[in-house]
Amino acid sequence: MSNTPHNLSEEFPGQLDKIHALKVSNPSFAQLLIDYDEVNDEIHVAETNVQPTSHDHETELRRRRLAIKDRIAAALSN
Template sequence: MSNTPHTLGEEFPGQMDKIHALKVSNPVFAQLLASYDAVNDEIHVAETNVQPTSQDHETELRKRRLAIKDQITHALSQLA
């Protein structure tokens, strides 16, 4: 989706080269990125009421996105 907030580029400014390198070399990390994008898209759909959802479900999605973001952050910190 276009104009989706919380894209990886926004969340990790200046680190897209590292993200790409890890994505290409590590299939587990690549799956983590795919999961982040999928959850982020679900949140965007809920926020824009394209597919309304309960507040509890939306909160759970946000928590899942944050947990995935933490995993991405950890993986990136291991490259330093």
């Protein structure tokens, strides 16, 4: 487990300009970014034990983050 946040700038290096352009032009993509940040923050809180959670719940949060990240990657590849 890592308690380092998975910021999009680290996950998609060199693509911040494209992320920003999609964010302002595509409301669905903008919502993906919001969803990613929310679940990423929940994971960070769980990892740092600020708000302890079950292993199963943390695993589910990680799956959700990965699914959102995959959707972001797909949008960036178009």
